[in-house]
Structures are given as C-alpha cells and as structure tokens.
Amino acid sequence: MGYHIENITVVTWDNDELRIIKNATVETEGNKITYVGGNKNDGSKGEGKVGIDGTGKVLIPGLVNAHTHVPMTLMRSYADDLDLHTWLFDHIFKIEDRLTDEDVYWGSLLGMMEMIAGGTTCFNDMYYFVDRIAEATAESGMRALLSRGLTNNEDKDDYSDDYRIKEAVETFKKWHGAMNDRIRVAFAPHAIYTCAPKYIRAIRNTAEKFGTCIHVHVDETLKEHNDSLNQFGKTPVRHLYDLGLFDLPTIAAHCVHVTEQDMELMKEKSVSFVHNPGSNLKLGSGIAPVPEALRKGLNVALGTDGASSNNNLNMWEEMNLAALIHKGVRRDPLAVRAEEAFKMATVNGAKALGFNNVGQIKEGFVADMVILNFSKPHYLPEHNPVSNLAYSAQASDVETVFVDGRILYDKGEYKTLDTEKILYNVNKVCQRLFG
Numbered sequence: 001m002g003y004h005i006e007n008i009t010v011v012t013w014d015n016d017e018l019r020i021i022k023n024a025t026v027e028t029e030g031n032k033i034t035y036v037g038g039n040k041n042d043g044s045k046g047e048g049k050v051g052i053d054g055t056g057k058v059l060i061p062g063l064v065n066a067h068t069h070v071p072m073t074l075m076r077s078y079a080d081d082l083d084l085h086t087w088l089f090d091h092i093f094k095i096e097d098r099l100t101d102e103d104v105y106w107g108s109l110l111g112m113m114e115m116i117a118g119g120t121t122c123f124n125d126m127y128y129f130v131d132r133i134a135e136a137t138a139e140s141g142m143r144a145l146l147s148r149g150l151t152n153n154e155d156k157d158d159y160s161d162d163y164r165i166k167e168a169v170e171t172f173k174k175w176h177g178a179m180n181d182r183i184r185v186a187f188a189p190h191a192i193y194t195c196a197p198k199y200i201r202a203i204r205n206t207a208e209k210f211g212t213c214i215h216v217h218v219d220e221t222l223k224e225h226n227d228s229l230n231q232f233g234k235t236p237v238r239h240l241y242d243l244g245l246f247d248l249p250t251i252a253a254h255c256v257h258v259t260e261q262d263m264e265l266m267k268e269k270s271v272s273f274v275h276n277p278g279s280n281l282k283l284g285s286g287i288a289p290v291p292e293a294l295r296k297g298l299n300v301a302l303g304t305d306g307a308s309s310n311n312n313l314n315m316w317e318e319m320n321l322a323a324l325i326h327k328g329v330r331r332d333p334l335a336v337r338a339e340e341a342f343k344m345a346t347v348n349g350a351k352a353l354g355f356n357n358v359g360q361i362k363e364g365f366v367a368d369m370v371i372l373n374f375s376k377p378h379y380l381p382e383h384n385p386v387s388n389l390a391y392s393a394q395a396s397d398v399e400t401v402f403v404d405g406r407i408l409y410d411k412g413e414y415k416t417l418d419t420e421k422i423l424y425n426v427n428k429v430c431q432r433l434f435g
C-alpha cells in the first residue's frame with residue numbers, strides 16, 4: 001500500500017541543502033518515501049498505489065513541534081498576561097495539582113486535533129501521566145518524543161525511592177520504540193529551579209542507563225539566569241554542563257538568556273536549541289539569541305510550548321515569528337531568513353528529537369508529509385514558495401497530513417480521531433476543573 005502524488009511542488013531541506021522541485025512526483029510504500037523526483041518517464045503511474053493530483057499544491061515535510069506540553073490545551077486562556085513565575089506558581093501548578101490521568105488524556109487528544117489539522121506531525125512533550133499521553137499519541141497516529149517532567153528540590157544523595165523517576169522509567173520501558181517506533185521516551189529534569197543539582201545528576205544517570213535523550217527547560221527568564229548566578233556562581237547552561245547533563249543528547253527549550261560562552265558549550269556538546277518565540281513573547285521572557293546560535297552552527301529547532309502560554313499549537317505562527325522578530329529587534333532583514341525558519345520547523349526539529357529519518361522529503365525517509373493548498377489568493381503570484389511558507393502560510397491551508405505513510409487528516413476530515421467524543425469529554429473535564 002502506498003501513494004503516488006504527481007504534479008506537486010516539493011519544498012524540503014536535504015540535510016543542509018534547500019530543495020525545491022516543481023512538477024514533482026513523490027511515491028510512498030508502507031511507511032517510507034520510495035521516490036522523489038521529476039515525472040518518472042518510465043510509463044509507471046504508480047500501479048497499485050492511491051493517486052493524488054498535486055496541481056496547485058505544495059508538499060513539505062511534516063512540521064516538528066520541538067517543545068510543548070500538549071495537555072495544557074485544557075488551560076488555554078485561563079491565566080493570561082502574567083510573567084512566567086506568577087503564571088506557573090500561582091495559577092498553573094494549582095490546576096495541575098487537581099488534574100487526573102483522564103483529564104490529561106482528553107487534553108492531549110484536543111492538542112493532537114489542533115496539531116494534526118495544522119500540519120504538525122511530530123512533537124516533543126514534557127508533562128505527567130505520560131502513559132495516557134502515549135495512549136493518545138498511539139491512537140492519533142502522530143509521532144512523538146514523550147517525557148515525564150521531573151521536579152524535586154530536595155537535596156539528597158539517593159533518589160532511588162523517587163516516585164517520579166520510577167514512573168518515568170516505567171513509561172520508558174512500556175513505550176520507548178512503540179508503535180513501529182512512532183513513540184519514543186526521553187527523561188526530563190523540568191528546570192534548574194525545580195530540580196536540586198543532585199536530582200538532575202540522578203536523572204542524567206538514569207537516562208544514560210537506558211540510552212535515551214534529555215529534554216529540559218534552560219535559561220527561560222532573566223530571573224532563572226540571575227538566580228543561577230547567585231546560587232551556583234554560574235549560568236544555567238554552565239550549571240547543567242558541569243552536572244554532565246549535556247554528555248547525553250539534549251533538547252534545551254527556550255535558551256532566551258544564554259551567553260556567547262554558553263552557546264560555545266552547547267555547540268561542544270551538540271545540544272539542540274529550541275526557540276519558542278510565541279511563548280517567550282507572551283510571558284515577557286525576552287527574545288532568544290537565535291541569529292548567534294545559527295551562526296555558531298547550533299541545531300536550532302522550533303516549538304510552541306504549551307497552549308496556555310502561547311495560546312495555540314500552531315507551528316506556522318512560530319515560523320513566522322522566528323523569521324520576523326529578530327529582523328525587527330536587530331534592524332537586520334537577514335537576521336533569520338525564511339528558509340532558516342522553515343528548516344527549524346522541519347529537519348532541525350527531527351534531528352533534535354533524534355528521529356534521523358524524519359523531517360525531509362527524501363527516499364528512504366519515513367513518510368511524514370503535509371500537502372498545502374497553494375492556490376489561495378495569499379500565495380499568488382508564487383515567486384518564492386519558501387517565502388510563502390514562512391510569511392504567508394496559515395494552518396488552515398493544510399489539506400492532507402501523512403504520518404508514517406498513513407493519512408491522518410484530509411480536507412478537514414480526521415481519519416484517526418473521534419472529534420465529537422473528544423470535544424464532549426474536554427468540555428466535561430473543563431466543567432469540573434473550572435466550573
């Protein structure tokens with residue numbers, strides 16, 4: 001079983017090279033992309049495959065949301081226009097104390113509905129009740145790297161009785177590599193202000209034992225940065241570097257206040273830098289030094305963060321912000337180019353998450369792909385399809401979404417999710433939590 005898509009414009013990164021192929025043919029077989037190129041001219045019309053006419057359409061790799069907390073859709077528009085610490089400690093943690101695993105399951109499915117319809121095929125999540133997030137991911141057909149956010153400020157030598165780490169290990173054993181490797185599991189010390197240094201080291205050692213990667217919030221606010229200087233005499237990045245965390249493949253979210261030296265350390269350890277422009281702007285945290293990170297050759301990916309600090313899971317807005325805000329604040333139209341923003345949202349995200357055969361339209365890669373309708377007025381005339389992706393595209397232009405070779409969404413119709421049931425249950429959950 002596969003698909004034969006013809007007459008389409010392919011826009012993809014091929015590792016570090018941008019490729020735009022007009023009038024292309026793309027074929028899939030099973031979960032893989034088996035052909036990408038011009039018309040085949042061998043008479044083959046993709047016998048036995050389902051044909052899709054791509055006239056007026058563009059095919060791109062599925063978007064990778066490299067930092068989010070999907071179940072936080074439940075808290076969308078609940079506590080807005082606050083700084084991170086007030087928002088988190090006075091509002092969000094209080095609701096989170098009352099969340100059940102069932103709430104997290106329905107909140108996750110709501111987030112997945114939103115992500116799929118907007119062309120996001122893969123995401124990197126940090127939350128709790130991760131078994132239920134994994135269950136929702138398995139059902140939705142999406143690809144994800146999941147982790148249990150670990151917090152413990154108690155300073156001690158032995159954390160072998162820590163119930164959170166135990167849960168994280170159970171989740172790892174149950175879900176890592178599940179669903180034909182669509183689901184993987186990382187370990188996630190939440191942040192330096194919610195984890196004692198020895199706790200971070202214990203998590204690091206657990207992740208090393210299981211051979212998986214790390215997902216962590218890093219240097220999100222000036223308060224975190226200055227508290228770190230006062231408490232440890234070093235920046236958050238240096239603190240984590242000295243704890244050995246970056247010896248493992250690490251996804252560092254935010255990095256708003258990292259210094260030049262911090263970025264050198266991140267480069268040395270191949271730490272991925274996740275830019276979350278929408279959330280950082282909304283919480284008033286600042287603007288990450290993305291142009292410097294790019295020039296240093298760091299792998300910069302893109303994320304929405306949770307829907308209650310954004311307030312959506314729309315990667316098109318993040319791409320647009322990433323391509324615009326740095327130009328404005330630096331008065332430099334080359335600060336982040338359109339194709340760099342598109343690269344962050346696709347191949348760089350896949351690399352950050354360790355999904356090395358994801359994020360490119362390329363033979364042998366898994367078929368995680370999105371078809372956009374480029375015949376709408378805001379795309380015309382089409383001088384430059386990459387500019388259109390970064391500056392003009394809307395989530396509502398997404399027409400067809402494939403993950404692992406399977407269509408999850410087509411022309412407004414969800415193929416894997418019972419949307420009525422999800423919306424009914426989300427409503428019920430919110431009545432209990434906020435009613």
Ligand SMILES: [Zn+2]
Nearest residue numbers: 217253305306
């Ligand atoms: Zn976050």
